[in-house]
Structure formats: C-alpha cells, structure tokens
Amino acid sequence: MNNLRVTAEEALQWGESLDKLLAHRYGLIAFKGFLRTEFSNENIEFWQACEGYRRTKSNSKLSSKAKKIFEEFIATNALREVNLDSHTRDVTARNILSPTRSTFDLAQKRIFGLMEKDSYPRFLRSDLYLDLTSPKQLNGVV
Numbered sequence: 001m002n003n004l005r006v007t008a009e010e011a012l013q014w015g016e017s018l019d020k021l022l023a024h025r026y027g028l029i030a031f032k033g034f035l036r037t038e039f040s041n042e043n044i045e046f047w048q049a050c051e052g053y054r055r056t057k058s059n060s061k062l063s064s065k066a067k068k069i070f071e072e073f074i075a076t077n078a079l080r081e082v083n084l085d086s087h088t089r090d091v092t093a094r095n096i097l098s099p100t101r102s103t104f105d106l107a108q109k110r111i112f113g114l115m116e117k118d119s120y121p122r123f124l125r126s127d128l129y130l131d132l133t134s135p136k137q138l139n140g141v142v
Contacts, residue, residue, distance in 0.1 A: 006030075011132035015124055018116045022047075030132070034123045042080035043111050043119065046073040050108040054101050066099035074107060082111050 006026040014021040014030075021027040028044075035041040049069050056062055073082050074092055084092075088110050095103040123129055 006132060008133050011129065014129070015133070018112070018120045021120070021123075030128060031120075031123055034126055034128055035119060038119065038122070040119060042073065042082055043115050045080065046082045046111055047108060047115070049073065050104040053104060056101065062099045062101070062103075066096050066103050069104065070096050082107075083114060084110055 006024075010024065010026075011030075014024060014027045021031055032041060032044050035044050046069070049072070053062075053065050053069060056065055070092065072078055073080055074084065074089060075081070076089075084107055088107050092104060092107045
C-alpha cells in the first residue's frame with residue numbers, strides 16, 4: 001500500500017474530511033484497503049455504486065442498475081448487506097419501484113454518515129494513515 005503516489009501533504013488533507021478523502025484517487029484506495037481489513041468494505045462499495053448509479057446517462061438503464069444495487073447491498077440477507085435502519089430500507093425499496101437518479105440518496109447519506117462517524121476516525125488513527133503522514137514523509141525522507 002505504501003507504493004501509492006501520494007505526498008504526506010496530500011494525505012494530511014484527507015484528515016480534514018471524509019469528503020476530501022473520498023475525492024482523492026489514492027485516498028479512496030487507501031480507505032478501501034483499510035475497510036477491507038475491518039471487514040466493512042461493503043459500505044464504501046455501496047457508496048461507490050451509488051455514485052456510479054447517479055452518473056447513469058441512460059434512463060432506460062436506471063431500473064436494472066437500481067435493482068442490482070438493491071439486491072446486492074440493501075435487500076434483507078443481501079450478500080454484501082449494508083447496515084441501514086428499517087425506515088431508510090423501506091424508503092429505498094419504494095424508490096426502486098420507479099427509480100430516478102436520487103433513488104439511493106437517503107441510503108447513501110446514511111452509509112456515508114456511518115463511515116464518517118465510525119470507520120473514518122479509525123482510519124485516521126491507523127498505521128497506514130499515520131505512516132503516510134509521518135514527519136519522515138513530510139521531509140521527503142523515505
């Protein structure tokens with residue numbers, strides 16, 4: 001993981017917000033790797049699936065993509081089920097019936113919030129992140 005082309009200054013910016021971390025190509029890779037070690041990478045994969053879904057150009061593809069995301073991440077006993085409250089799960093299930101680009105907005109927001117409050121602070125305390133932002137890295141000594 002340390003072969004990422006990221007400066008310590010860039011990595012330090014990831015500590016400002018989860019948004020900044022996810023917006024950076026290598027930040028996203030590092031966070032995904034960290035979540036894998038915690039066995040919670042379904043959260044970031046769901047978040048990414050929602051981002052891709054929102055960028056779907058063809059309205060005709062929305063329905064099939066929405067069903068696939070729902071079955072993979074939201075349906076009860078889904079293979080990579082994310083942790084959503086019943087209200088959010090119900091709202092999303094209703095949205096699937098006539099999908100729009102905002103079908104998963106509530107669920108995605110909830111999962112982002114879970115990552116922000118739970119996984120993200122642990123990532124910032126992880127050896128991976130601390131190594132990337134260490135004074136050695138900041139001085140260019142590796």
